[in-house]
Amino acid sequence: MVFRRRTAILGLLALLPLVGGACGERFEEDDATGGLGPGAPEASATTTGPALPSGRGRTNGVTDDEIKIGYLLPLTGAAPVPSRFDKGVTAYWDYVNARGGIHGRQVTVVVEDTESQAEIGKDKAKKLVEDDEVFAVVVLDRLENQDAIGQYLNDLEVPTISIQTPADLPADQIWNFGVTIDHRVQGALVADYLVRDLGLSRLGVIHENTPALDPGVEAFEAEARELGADVVISRSIEGQAADFLNEALALSESRAEAVWLYMAPLPAARIANQSNDAGFHPIWFANSISWAFDLTFLVGPESLEGARAFSPWLPLSDPRTNEYQEQYRANNDGETPDDLGLVGWGVGQIVAAGLEAAGPDLGQNSFRDAMQHLRFAPDVWAPLDFDDGVRQGANRIAVLAEEDGRWVVERDFTSEF
Amino acid sequence: MLARLITGLTSGAGYALVAVGVVLVFRSMRVLSLAQGEIGAFGFFVGLRWADRGIPGVRWHISPLLTLVVAVVVSMLVALVVERFVVRPLASRPPIDALIATLGVALFLALLEKEMFGTAAQFAPSPVGAWKIEVFDATLTAPRVVAFVVLVVVAVLTWALFTRTRFGLGVLATAGDPAVARVLGVRVRRVYRFAWIVAGALAGLAAALLGAAFGGIAPFDMTRFGLRALAGAVIGGLDSIPGAIVGSLAVGVLESVVGGTFEEPGTAELAVLVLVLGTLLVRPRGLLGTEGAT
Numbered sequence: 001m002v003f004r005r006r007t008a009i010l011g012l013l014a015l016l017p018l019v020g021g022a023c024g025e026r027f028e029e030d031d032a033t034g035g036l037g038p039g040a041p042e043a044s045a046t047t048t049g050p051a052l053p054s055g056r057g058r059t060n061g062v063t064d065d066e067i068k069i070g071y072l073l074p075l076t077g078a079a080p081v082p083s084r085f086d087k088g089v090t091a092y093w094d095y096v097n098a099r100g101g102i103h104g105r106q107v108t109v110v111v112e113d114t115e116s117q118a119e120i121g122k123d124k125a126k127k128l129v130e131d132d133e134v135f136a137v138v139v140l141d142r143l144e145n146q147d148a149i150g151q152y153l154n155d156l157e158v159p160t161i162s163i164q165t166p167a168d169l170p171a172d173q174i175w176n177f178g179v180t181i182d183h184r185v186q187g188a189l190v191a192d193y194l195v196r197d198l199g200l201s202r203l204g205v206i207h208e209n210t211p212a213l214d215p216g217v218e219a220f221e222a223e224a225r226e227l228g229a230d231v232v233i234s235r236s237i238e239g240q241a242a243d244f245l246n247e248a249l250a251l252s253e254s255r256a257e258a259v260w261l262y263m264a265p266l267p268a269a270r271i272a273n274q275s276n277d278a279g280f281h282p283i284w285f286a287n288s289i290s291w292a293f294d295l296t297f298l299v300g301p302e303s304l305e306g307a308r309a310f311s312p313w314l315p316l317s318d319p320r321t322n323e324y325q326e327q328y329r330a331n332n333d334g335e336t337p338d339d340l341g342l343v344g345w346g347v348g349q350i351v352a353a354g355l356e357a358a359g360p361d362l363g364q365n366s367f368r369d370a371m372q373h374l375r376f377a378p379d380v381w382a383p384l385d386f387d388d389g390v391r392q393g394a395n396r397i398a399v400l401a402e403e404d405g406r407w408v409v410e411r412d413f414t415s416e417f
Numbered sequence: 418m419l420a421r422l423i424t425g426l427t428s429g430a431g432y433a434l435v436a437v438g439v440v441l442v443f444r445s446m447r448v449l450s451l452a453q454g455e456i457g458a459f460g461f462f463v464g465l466r467w468a469d470r471g472i473p474g475v476r477w478h479i480s481p482l483l484t485l486v487v488a489v490v491v492s493m494l495v496a497l498v499v500e501r502f503v504v505r506p507l508a509s510r511p512p513i514d515a516l517i518a519t520l521g522v523a524l525f526l527a528l529l530e531k532e533m534f535g536t537a538a539q540f541a542p543s544p545v546g547a548w549k550i551e552v553f554d555a556t557l558t559a560p561r562v563v564a565f566v567v568l569v570v571v572a573v574l575t576w577a578l579f580t581r582t583r584f585g586l587g588v589l590a591t592a593g594d595p596a597v598a599r600v601l602g603v604r605v606r607r608v609y610r611f612a613w614i615v616a617g618a619l620a621g622l623a624a625a626l627l628g629a630a631f632g633g634i635a636p637f638d639m640t641r642f643g644l645r646a647l648a649g650a651v652i653g654g655l656d657s658i659p660g661a662i663v664g665s666l667a668v669g670v671l672e673s674v675v676g677g678t679f680e681e682p683g684t685a686e687l688a689v690l691v692l693v694l695g696t697l698l699v700r701p702r703g704l705l706g707t708e709g710a711t
């Protein structure tokens with residue numbers, strides 16, 4: 001009897017991870033700044049925050065011959081980015097350093113793994129600031145994790161470059177700069193593109209179950225309605241799930257002409273594959289920071305044919321990325337570059353532009369001020385237009401289309417459809 | 418609804434292949450293995466790698482069908498290693514020791530997969546063709562159909578093994594009391610090896626078929642599927658192969674029907690958990706398990 005109970009308890013304990021899958025992750029929504037109206041990117045320019053610091057400021061991580069930059073990346077955990085991302089980072093800074101660095105200073109990087117968890121990300125941020133004494137931090141993670149890390153670094157008054165830009169970047173986060181399109185603005189633009197450009201009227205959206213994505217979904221639905229289109233299916237999924245047969249059947253029944261898969265690459269490819277198996281193949285749509293990477297086509301080679309995407313950076317097929325590709329190969333023994341490394345390269349260009357603009361008298365205040373007024377068009381990235389009160393600098397995207405298993409530019413950087 | 422029920426049965430068939438292995442191991446050694454799913458996944462990852470980059474040294478890119486064969490063979494070998502070097506040394510220890518050890522094996526294999534094959538998911542082309550059939554409005558792809566057919570074959574073979582062969586009776590005797598089985602001339606270690614090898618082969622089959630059915634495979638995926646298989650085994654009875662099959666099919670159907678009825682993510686998993694809890698509270702031995710066996 002004792003053995004029976006024990007075995008039963010052990011079995012129950014072993015099944016507990018199912019509960020994790022059932023409950024999902026819950027985060028409080030941040031509504032600190034009020035909302036931008038759907039399709040109204042200009043509204044972000046009017047956000048105001050606390051008084052801005054002036055003067056040179058602290059010089060942590062800066063010496064006469066070195067600038068130390070920290071990177072927080074989800075290298076492991078639930079939603080990891082392949083290590084080729086930080087190879088792109090290294091390739092860029094090696095390229096810069098070989099040309100004399102920034103105002104004579106060599107740039108070194110310290111990369112830490114957030115393990116795809118907000119709390120670990122904050123611990124690693126603390127390490128970067130206190131132990132490594134970095135000058136500024138670049139953060140990429142799931143949106144909700146990145147928000148939490150960004151807030152933490154902002155409280156420490158450390159300049160932070162967030163690769164994802166959440167909807168309504170809080171006005172009090174004056175140290176935090178987003179370098180991709182605001183998720184709420186993007187949601188409205190997705191509807192604009194599908195309805196106005198492609199002439200579709202039956203749209204769908206499937207998104208991961210996290211409140212951080214809700215503003216984007218709401219903006220998409222509102223804009224679609226405004227344009228007279230029907231959102232015939234809108235569902236959320238658990239990103240870690242594998243069996244999406246129910247979603248595939250529901251999509252098939254919806255007869256949507258285009259479906260925005262607002263999620264990571266693996267569930268997106270799986271939904272496309274399982275929908276394809278069920279005989280359903282709409283135009284699948286990606287927002288770039290989700291799955292508009294060439295590697296996604298390796299998981300769904302047939303089912304993702306004809307897919308479209310918004311991207312804040314160019315695809316590898318564009319010749320403007322050649323310099324990155326050459327440097328990547330040179331840095332990594334001829335290894336084939338990919339578009340994950342390209343993101344590392346592109347964000348490096350943005351940080352370098354901020355450092356250059358801050359001038360030789362570099363401090364955290366002067367860098368923050370330089371970023372705040374940065375107007376810069378990187379080679380591989382959407383043009384940035386920061387200004388007083390605006391820290392979402394890239395509300396433009398390139399439209400990409402699938403062609404022979406890779407992304408190509410359909411339309412260059414724009415914010416209008 | 419009927420379409421969801423039918424597709425749920427085919428998902429359940431995949432879980433059942435793993436669950437039969439879990440029960441075989443439990444019946445022979447009284448060890449609850451949490452490693453079965455990832456053992457199968459590792460074998461399938463090796464097959465996919467050889468299909469993509471060729472067999473090292475030979476550079477022969479194997480066909481999708483051979484990825485399934487490689488998955489089965491490699492999983493059998495991994496299972497054999499786990500039995501010999503991890504589980505057997507713990508055979509005389511409390512059952513929780515072996516359970517934790519198999520959890521460690523699952524984590525180790527998943528991390529090894531990440532290291533060897535990368536964190537990104539691998540596209541898993543169907544090893545059994547790209548054909549489909551329509552059954553009562555349900556479109557069933559080849560891997561789903563084959564999983565169900567293989568499950569039927571496995572059910573018949575295991576029934577024959579345990580009722581028609583001396584070796585099968587030896588397995589049952591070992592499950593009852595290994596010491597007595599030894600006295601009766603049963604080669605107990607051989608029974609242990611047999612159970613793990615068959616369980617490994619079934620896990621490899623399941624990984625190849627589920628991976629293809631679900632449109633790709635990533636590290637830790639099969640651990641999650643393995644937990645569904647374990648849920649099926651608990652519901653059906655940890656010492657009953659028919660129970661594991663029935664329980665796993667029930668899990669597949671429940672997931673499909675509840676997931677299709679309620680849009681909220683996680684509802685299907687919650688329903689499975691409720692069923693497991695209900696089973697443990699009302700009938701701890703499971704639907705078809707033996708009283709006192711667990």
